[in-house]
Amino acid sequence: MILYFIKKITSLCQSGLMRNSFWGLASTISQALLTSLFYVMLARKYSITDFSYFLITISIYQFLTTISNLGLGQWFTREIVSTGNGEKITGKFLKLQLYCGAGFYLVNILIAFALYDNYEIRLLAVLTGINIVFDNLIYVIKCLNIAGAVQHITFKIIIADSVLKFVMILLFFFFPISIIALSSGLICIRFLTLNLFLKFGSSRRLDVQSLLANKISLKEVARIVLANWPFLVIGSASVVYWRIGNIIISKMLPLFDLAIYEISFRIFSLFQIVPIIVSTSLFPHLIALYNTGDTARFTAYYKKYLHFFLIYGLFIYTFIYSFSGWMVPFLFGQQYAAAPVYTEQMFLTMLLFPTGMLQATVLISMKLERVDMIINIISLVIVVVSILVGLSFIHSLSVVNISIFISFLIFHICQDYILVKRNILTIRGILNFYCVTTIFIAGYIYLSTKCQAVILFGVIWASAAAAFIIAQRIKTVRSQPAIANTSTL
Secondary structure: OHHHHHHHOHHHHHOHHHHHHHHHHHHHHHHHHHHHHHHHHHHHHOOHHHHHHHHHHHHHHHHHHHHHOOOOHHHHHHHHHHHOOHHHHHHHHHHHHHHHHHHHHHHHHHHHHHHOOOHHHHHHHHHHOOHHHHHHHHHHHHHHHHHOOOHHHHHHHHHHHHHHHHHHHHHHHHOOOOHHHHHHHHHHHHHHHHHHHHHHHOOOOOOHHHHHHOOOOHHHHHHHHHHOHHHHHHHHHHHHHHHHHHHHHHHHOOHHHHHHHHHHHHHHHHHOHHHHHHHHHHHHHHHHHHHHOOHHHHHHHHHHHHHHHHHHHHHHHHHHHHHHHHHHHHHHOHHHOOHHHHHHHHHHHHHOHHHHHHHHHHHHHOOOHHHHHHHHHHHHHHHHHHHHHHHHHOOOHHHHHHHHHHHHHHHHHHHHHHHHHOOOOOHHHHHHHHHHHHHHHHHHHHHHOOOOHHHHHHHHHHHHHHHHHHHHHHHHHHHHHHHHHHHHO
């Protein structure tokens, strides 16, 4: 069955989508790698207490950043693709994000002061929260570049941002500084990045002056938000889903558990980039296909990439299962030797995350954002309740990781149900998906008890790569007679 799915994804290598996704992947991966390096340095150089304080404030900031942009990126992309009136929509969206960023910066401060009495946490919250405003404005231009298929512009600016952060990391390595000073430096870099995006990231159509010149009334703000409020839930649910864990852990478990959870999530965030970026690049194509009314082509296009996402999830989980035992302590230090077990638990969700992101994109492409919103709310409520109830009885980080997996499984099943009702999926196809995943992972775990996991990983995926190459060659050989016949005619 796995070989069948490998054969089905062979055509993706030469697709336009994969080429268009390259720039989004390149920019996001470069940024994610640097961010991961940054956290590795923090974990090694600072005490668990200082590291945890920084994580708490970053969690609140990221929690609110996603909410503050109202999740309207997908709405914005759909409007650009559908109406073509980009300049007017962009101007309104930019000003709207500025207002929301400023408002949620104040909310960031209020939450930090309400939840924590520690002076350092409060001061860090005041500093890092400023990034909410900057991130909201950058968010608009990134969405504009996605809609215009010019993600190479984003890539170039992200590279500049990454270089500056790398220089700061070098300074941090040779000249240790306080977390407060480090946060201040990051704010300066983010402000410079914002100006680069305004000047060059929008094909030079926007700058600070044009930002101030754009007008949008409070009545119009209310109209846009009320008409598209499901996107707020859809767009924010993913980050809220993960960040809420940090906040709950900081209040109910030791700070050491918070540090381990963040380490696991930082590794997870590296591998979630591919499905997120590819799904984002796929979104305009799915919209265009759905608008034509050709359901068959729309379904075929979705299923074509479903196989890729399935293989990706299996590959990443087996990689972490095989290598996390030595990789995590090597990167973050021996003081976090207990982290690999919890990292493996968190990566159970990776078995469902890629296809879940793809199916969410499909639902929104079909203008079912309200349905997707309800599914996100259900999943979010389940994970929060499960964590709170579980930690009341068992004070273990495993409760958090298993709760996340269960809630995401329910999230995925709800998506499956809707897609079956819409004749996009079949019950047989869904059963095949879960059976393949379960049998493959169960078999892999069993075989890893019989031989070294590292060797097993190499053998299985080398065999899969060989099957992929053979399938490509068979496809090429079969196409040659057809080409020859065409030439003869």
